[in-house]
Amino acid sequence: MGVHTYVAAxxxxxxxxxxxxxxxxxxxxxxxxxxxxxxxxxQVPELSFRELVYEAASRAYEEAGVDPRSDVDxxxxxxxxxxxxxxxxxxxxxxxxxxxLRPTYTVAGDGLQGLAQAFMMIRSGAxxxxxxxxxxxxxxxxxxxxxxELALDPLHVRPLxxxxxxxxxxxxxVAYMARTGASRLHLAMVAAAxxxxxxxxxRAPHAARVTVDDVLESPTYIYPMSQLEVAPFTDAxxxxxxxxxxxxxxxxxAPVWLDGVGWATEVGTGAVExxxxxxxxxxxxxxxxxxxxxxxxxxxxxxxxxxxxxxFSFMELLALEELGVAGEGxxxxxxxxxxLAPGAFYPVNQSGGSLSVGVPLEATGLWRALEAYLELRDNxxxxxxxxxxxxxxxxxxTYTSAVAVLSAV
Amino acid sequence: MRPNIFVKDKVxxxxxxxxxxxxxxxxxxRELAWEAARQALDSAGLTFxxxxxxxxxxxxxxxxxxxxxxxxxxxxxxxxxxxVRVYVGGGTGVFVPIAAWWxxxxxxxxxxxxxxxxxMSPAHPHPQGVFAxxxxxxxxxxxxxxxxxxFAMEMRRYMHKCGATKEIIARVSVKNKRNALxxxxxQAAANITVDDVLRSELLVxPVNRLDIxxxxxxxxxxxxxxxxxxxxxxxxPVWVEGIGFALDNTHWYNRELAYPRYVNYAARMAYxxxxxxxxxxxxxxxxxxxxxxxxxxxxxxxxxxxxxxEAPKLLEEDWFDRSGxxxxxxxxxxxxxxxxxxxxxxxxxxxxFWQLRYEAGPRQVKKPVHYGLAQAWGDLMQVGxxxxxxx
Numbered sequence: 001m002g003v004h005t006y007v008a009a010x011x012x013x014x015x016x017x018x019x020x021x022x023x024x025x026x027x028x029x030x031x032x033x034x035x036x037x038x039x040x041x042x043q044v045p046e047l048s049f050r051e052l053v054y055e056a057a058s059r060a061y062e063e064a065g066v067d068p069r070s071d072v073d074x075x076x077x078x079x080x081x082x083x084x085x086x087x088x089x090x091x092x093x094x095x096x097x098x099x100x101l102r103p104t105y106t107v108a109g110d111g112l113q114g115l116a117q118a119f120m121m122i123r124s125g126a127x128x129x130x131x132x133x134x135x136x137x138x139x140x141x142x143x144x145x146x147x148x149e150l151a152l153d154p155l156h157v158r159p160l161x162x163x164x165x166x167x168x169x170x171x172x173x174v175a176y177m178a179r180t181g182a183s184r185l186h187l188a189m190v191a192a193a194x195x196x197x198x199x200x201x202x203r204a205p206h207a208a209r210v211t212v213d214d215v216l217e218s219p220t221y222i223y224p225m226s227q228l229e230v231a232p233f234t235d236a237x238x239x240x241x242x243x244x245x246x247x248x249x250x251x252x253x254a255p256v257w258l259d260g261v262g263w264a265t266e267v268g269t270g271a272v273e274x275x276x277x278x279x280x281x282x283x284x285x286x287x288x289x290x291x292x293x294x295x296x297x298x299x300x301x302x303x304x305x306x307x308x309x310x311x312f313s314f315m316e317l318l319a320l321e322e323l324g325v326a327g328e329g330x331x332x333x334x335x336x337x338x339x340l341a342p343g344a345f346y347p348v349n350q351s352g353g354s355l356s357v358g359v360p361l362e363a364t365g366l367w368r369a370l371e372a373y374l375e376l377r378d379n380x381x382x383x384x385x386x387x388x389x390x391x392x393x394x395x396x397x398t399y400t401s402a403v404a405v406l407s408a409v
Numbered sequence: 410m411r412p413n414i415f416v417k418d419k420v421x422x423x424x425x426x427x428x429x430x431x432x433x434x435x436x437x438x439r440e441l442a443w444e445a446a447r448q449a450l451d452s453a454g455l456t457f458x459x460x461x462x463x464x465x466x467x468x469x470x471x472x473x474x475x476x477x478x479x480x481x482x483x484x485x486x487x488x489x490x491x492x493v494r495v496y497v498g499g500g501t502g503v504f505v506p507i508a509a510w511w512x513x514x515x516x517x518x519x520x521x522x523x524x525x526x527x528x529m530s531p532a533h534p535h536p537q538g539v540f541a542x543x544x545x546x547x548x549x550x551x552x553x554x555x556x557x558x559x560f561a562m563e564m565r566r567y568m569h570k571c572g573a574t575k576e577i578i579a580r581v582s583v584k585n586k587r588n589a590l591x592x593x594x595x596q597a598a599a600n601i602t603v604d605d606v607l608r609s610e611l612l613v614x615p616v617n618r619l620d621i622x623x624x625x626x627x628x629x630x631x632x633x634x635x636x637x638x639x640x641x642x643x644x645x646p647v648w649v650e651g652i653g654f655a656l657d658n659t660h661w662y663n664r665e666l667a668y669p670r671y672v673n674y675a676a677r678m679a680y681x682x683x684x685x686x687x688x689x690x691x692x693x694x695x696x697x698x699x700x701x702x703x704x705x706x707x708x709x710x711x712x713x714x715x716x717x718x719e720a721p722k723l724l725e726e727d728w729f730d731r732s733g734x735x736x737x738x739x740x741x742x743x744x745x746x747x748x749x750x751x752x753x754x755x756x757x758x759x760x761x762f763w764q765l766r767y768e769a770g771p772r773q774v775k776k777p778v779h780y781g782l783a784q785a786w787g788d789l790m791q792v793g794x795x796x797x798x799x800x
Binding site for chain 2: 094104117147153
């Protein structure tokens, strides 16, 4: 089942010619020339969110060799008011980034959506160097569940008073398992594998040596998933510096290219009842966009590895199917065969995924891109195809996802 | 930022639509966004299927009372489309079209729908309460400031530095509310006098009730298209000539409040891109952000449409009237049409679009128009967002 046929009907106009086509000779390639991070702990009590961003930004600028006061054309900050506890959160974006009186704005969305904005800004020709930032301090949030409740449709869903506002993830898990025959055992295998792989990741405070039995026996959290199958939260900040190919060549010998980006919303949070339960069409639509831009027809043979959504164990399997890495209903079989392990056919979530690293709220997608970036920057020689697919879902109650294709060549 | 000679695709505005602006509309955010989008698409002869990408704007989520407020109505143009919400406080209404511009200029989207929605009425007892949470949580919030407070400080500073009196400043409110009488969506249109403004209830000196815009619900939408698409859709596309935006630091108390330098930086960016060197001569019609009457004058100066402190004198000479040399807020602005924050800024962009197409009806300014400008502002006296359109 081809990715293209599924989604082409959804938006026929999103057909972006790959960089080499005639008439698009001046299409600019976009590179990631530096990245920095800070935190990645369940709590970072000694730093405010501003100091956390400042640290991540300082590291990113050092790697990229840029001075934000003079070398950066625009800054994109990804955050949401209610997470920050500040009614106009973008007010605090410029200072930690060195962006005061510079073109700066907020994407009220995930860091990968911010990355997509930066990509378009550079492609437009009006900006050469754009910084993308995303951060979260969930440890500061006293009423996290209460805020999630506020995200539920106030007319149709909130009055149901669901015990756990993330319950829709459970509904999707049940529907996915029913459709594909994936079992609780498969879900537990995802969790155990990812938590184990995170042990070698300095950004993974929730990594652990857990067995499949440990996972199955831990208390149910969001049915049918147990506690060890749902990622906890983490405080973190991630900053990336993007540049046009001209600027990138000035700044570095080895950029990591951002060859494709895609993002899509299947349904709004005011219409979750229309979501295709047990599927994630937003990942599929986003992937189509990104693949067409990057010239990818078959992700499993044209890219080397992936960092995909796994905040909920079943999502890793569903994401692989929506990405076209696995055929319909076949992700569990790939998992069983060991195809997704490090060094195997198509390594997935070598970082340990969200299950090891935790969820830094709106920084999650940017963090996933960071993991792919670091692996391509430091270890591209290990792959026949030194390219990566990054896929992230904003999580319940949304049905918005984003996909990026990164390349070391 | 250098002049934009590398943009291969010009981007045009091909349609615009608004809902009514009212103190309280019974429609939900989803319905408001849809209604505005529907109007914009109808005016361009397009359907929702014709929209490739969606850019949303809505200011503090806390007004609507929905976390992830953008997600709430993200599917306004249909399923599985690329959607994103951009946000710079009060500057959002003019920033949404700026982001829509690069959605199309990058080549990724042939058409983009910019939609801004705001419902302030759900906030009880009064939406002003949401502004208790915009301050630095440690240094400022304990002082219990509110928005009208700090704008009173800015107004006072402007009056002192520029020698502008309340009488002169009040003329902006009179002008805009009168202009709004010709705007079909207007909430606060009225025939008032300077005396009415001065005698209205004092809120925080020197701000009286009629010096400020109302609280509103409403939505606006604007359709963008690449050059090829635009020429298929309409005979008179309006081109995006320049975009600019700048965000200052949070230390508003340390700023020279009499001059909005962040608006100036944003304007310079947009003018450079548009190739405009003498804005006071080349901009034919402007919609500067006017949540308070003095702000219009403040912003006119930041936009270099008048010299610093010159705007009040020009106002006295009817320079900014619809029949004047440089008409400002011919729509009636926020003071007259209403202030559903994000939608208000986009309403101003829509007005410039209609003015440049000579479709503004009774609001059409007297002189011929070639370049128009819309500007918004927000946060802690921090953000300037500017868009320059041309026909």
